[in-house]
Amino acid sequence: MSRLDEFREDPAHMLWQELGDLRAGMLGISSAQDAMQPMSHFPDAAAGKLWFITSDETDLVRHVGTGDQAQFCVTSQDQSFFACLTGAIRQSTDSAKLDELWSPAAAAWFEGGRDNPHVCLLEMTLSEAALWAATGNPLAVGYEMLKANMASDTTPDVGEHVVIAFPHAA
Template structure:
């Protein structure tokens, strides 16, 4: 469950906590004209980097080319946490990182760790916009009722902030 206080006061740590709980988001390449696609991310909070494993044969690999700007959208499943992250994305030949990330799920898509179609993408985060909302039905109902009783009042049911890396 997201913490609205942390979204406002510790947005980077809350973002990376949420990235550790939600396993997939939607990745798109700016200016490509293509739709975003679901991808599993691997987050490195210390370096503000997201890693992705894909195939060299995908449209995504072609769109990244030698480097591009990407957007990655995260929606917490039933948690009220939403984020849109932006940064430079590039193809990476970091075999040590690929060894660290390699798992049974990734292996299901390839013939093995040395599959020539295997491609590691590195997204260096530049900024993110994040929102979190209360999960309390009581608080939500109370805020909506108060806002309906007082037209000058606005419901306080969440937090929003911009994060720079």
């Protein structure tokens, strides 16, 4: 089955699969005028959430405060899948979740590791995701572009777009 067929069949499954394969995306806070920032994410498909470990001294956390709306965007390694996720984001005090997610990679960012008083866990409850899937085959793209140039009523058929809602959002 092609990736486009997988996407057409179950875009939500493909989203969680891609989020599991990728290590970072761009996170932005709706109320902030700041640019989106690269962040590592920890997907939780069962809960419909993304988790982030950061420092409470960042502008990002300052803008989150006790809650705000956020967007998180990712692109697959082969640029055949794109997603922009939206949802509520807040600081979490779930120490057990932080322990579960903690790793040597996270520790590298904090002097003193997990005991650093500025370690902060962010919890993003997803409400919606705009997803795009494209063929990774350059020959197929070229063929579709050629067809579109030869017929004025045709556009290249190289991908799909869908918006999905998450039942977990409040």
